[in-house]
Amino acid sequence: MMKFIADRMLGKLAKGLRMLGYDTLYYRGEDPHQIIHLARQEGRVILTRNTKLVPKRASDRIIRVSQDNPFLQLKELFQKGHLSLNDENLFSRCLLCNALIEEIPREEAEGKVPDFIFYQQKRFFRCPQCRRIYWQGSHPGNMQRRLEELLHSS
Known part of the structure; x- marks a missing residue:
């Protein structure tokens, strides 16, 4: 790559x-x-x-x-x-510092993300460099749909 x-x-x-x-x-x-x-x-x-x-x-x-x-x-x-x-590879890198993000135990995200996100999500990821926490949400699906639309438009 x-x-x-x-x-x-x-x-x-x-x-x-x-x-x-x-x-x-x-x-x-x-x-x-x-x-x-x-x-x-x-x-x-x-x-x-x-x-x-x-x-x-x-x-x-x-x-x-x-x-x-x-x-x-x-x-x-x-x-x-x-x-x-x-x-x-979608959403495998930290958007802030470019490091590869790693999945973390769900408990490690508690208190570090909004409560409604913690109870809504099952999987969390963290950047080992800047420590930012990520979760699936709707971004990957939305991004993939938008890219497919973009790539198939003239």
């Missing part, structure tokens, strides 16, 4: 890629040399809207995204063959 680094113009795309399970760093800086260095160091593909960002070496991989809307940006990446949809 491809690993990405999204530049500061593509924060919502970075979050969308994390929802899909893609290892995606979000680079908030402005230094083009630094983002290229990070991409090389970690074997990542750079995602950018900046037409002036050019590869310095043949091994530098840069994908220019032309769309403004984050969902249309995802569609563009799917259409160009850079992404594939894998149901098992």
Whole structure:
């Protein structure tokens, strides 16, 4: 699975890629040399809207995204063959820090999520880095439906 680094113009795309399970760093800086260095160091593909960002070496991989809307940006990446949809990877990463989330015993979520969520949900997940707690909710189904609509529209 491809690993990405999204530049500061593509924060919502970075979050969308994390929802899909893609290892995606979000680079908030402005230094083009630094983002290229990070991409090389970690074997990542750079995602950018900046037409002036050019590869310095043949091994530098840069994908220019032309769309403004984050969902249309995802569609563009799917259409160009850079992404594939894998149901098992959906919502497997922390949306804040990009780490893989882990299932935790239900009791560990008690008092850390709203009571109605705790009593409504059976499974909980936690980010080992930032400790944010996640639960299934309706997001995965909604996201999958929206992606399928997007991918099948012209």
